[in-house]
Amino acid sequence: QLQLQESGPGLVKPSETLSLSCTVSGGSISSSTYFWAWIRQPPGKGLEWIGSIYYSGSAYYSPSLRSRVTISLDTSKNRFSLKLTSVTAADTAVYYCARRGGGSGSLDFWGQGTLVTVSS
Amino acid sequence: DIQMTQSPSSLSASVGDRVTITCRASQSITNYLNWYQQKPGKAPKLLIYGASSLQSGVPSRFSGSGSGTDFTLTISSLQPEDFATYCCQQSFSTPHTFGQGTKLEIK
Numbered sequence: 001q002l003q004l005q006e007s008g009p010g011l012v013k014p015s016e017t018l019s020l021s022c023t024v025s026g027g028s029i030s031s032s033t034y035f036w037a038w039i040r041q042p043p044g045k046g047l048e049w050i051g052s053i054y055y056s057g058s059a060y061y062s063p064s065l066r067s068r069v070t071i072s073l074d075t076s077k078n079r080f081s082l083k084l085t086s087v088t089a090a091d092t093a094v095y096y097c098a099r100r101g102g103g104s105g106s107l108d109f110w111g112q113g114t115l116v117t118v119s120s
Numbered sequence: 121d122i123q124m125t126q127s128p129s130s131l132s133a134s135v136g137d138r139v140t141i142t143c144r145a146s147q148s149i150t151n152y153l154n155w156y157q158q159k160p161g162k163a164p165k166l167l168i169y170g171a172s173s174l175q176s177g178v179p180s181r182f183s184g185s186g187s188g189t190d191f192t193l194t195i196s197s198l199q200p201e202d203f204a205t206y207c208c209q210q211s212f213s214t215p216h217t218f219g220q221g222t223k224l225e226i227k
Contacts, residue, residue, distance in 0.1 A: 037216075047156075047164065047207060047218040062215040063121065096163055105211025106154040106169035113163050 002026040004097050004111035012091075012118050018084040021074075022097030022111055029078055030055050035100040036080045037107060038071060040093040048093075052100055053080060087118045122146050122210050126219035132227040137198045141222045143191045143208035152212035155184055155193045158221075159204045167206075168193065198224075 008020035022036070029036055037052035051061035053071045061069050070083045084091060094115050098107040123146035133139050143153065151171040156164035166175045168184035171191055181196040195202055203226050208219040 046220045047209070049209075049214075049216045049218065052214075052216075060214045064215075098163075100211075100216075101169070104154065104169040104173070105152055105216065106166055106175075107156075107164070107209070108166050108169070108175065110163035110165075 002109045006111045006114040020082045023079040033102045037098045037100045038082045039096045042093045124219040130223045134227045139195045141193045145189045148188045149210045149212035153191045154209045156207045
């Protein structure tokens with residue numbers, strides 16, 4: 001069974017960089033069938049798609065975050081990562097990683113999520 | 121970006137009721153529409169993909185329909201475990217935007 005697990009600091013200072021990793025077990029991120037995605041959810045609010053990356057390294061980002069976000073792959077550790085620069089309180093959210101199916105584009109496996117708070 | 125609008129934003133219903141939630145896209149997304157269920161403190165769970173295909177393991181009381189811009193999620197007979205928030209998502213073009221969610225509460 002595929003499992004995804006987010007990891008990283010739960011507290012980040014304003015103007016600094018948020019860095020999270022998603023370790024995948026039970027499957028390979030090098031598969032050509034899937035994309036790997038990041039989604040976030042501010043407290044009490046809806047889901048926001050951040051971006052996704054293909055096994056080739058091609059990445060797609062939300063236009064609203066494109067100038068600050070980078071998603072990358074580490075195939076040696078079977079994990080993918082998110083970096084978000086110049087964070088503000090508005091970036092406080094639960095961050096989820098997920099697998100995106102290649103056909104329908106649906107997010108069929110999710111990590112449990114990790115809360116990142118931006119505060120000094 | 122494609123905007124996804126769900127209605128209603130909240131809904132009260134009883135066990136055994138038939139419930140329908142609507143999702144409208146700001147432009148045609150053919151059938152690239154997915155539905156998720158989310159319970160408090162948990163990650164979303166995929167229910168329906170491709171507008172009408174039931175994800176493996178999801179009870180058959182859940183169904184989806186629609187194409188183009190208008191879509192519906194129907195729960196044929198509500199069970200106690202179905203009280204949650206439901207969210208649609210388009211995967212037609214990036215960014216793969218979500219609807220704002222519909223909170224289904226017990227009447």
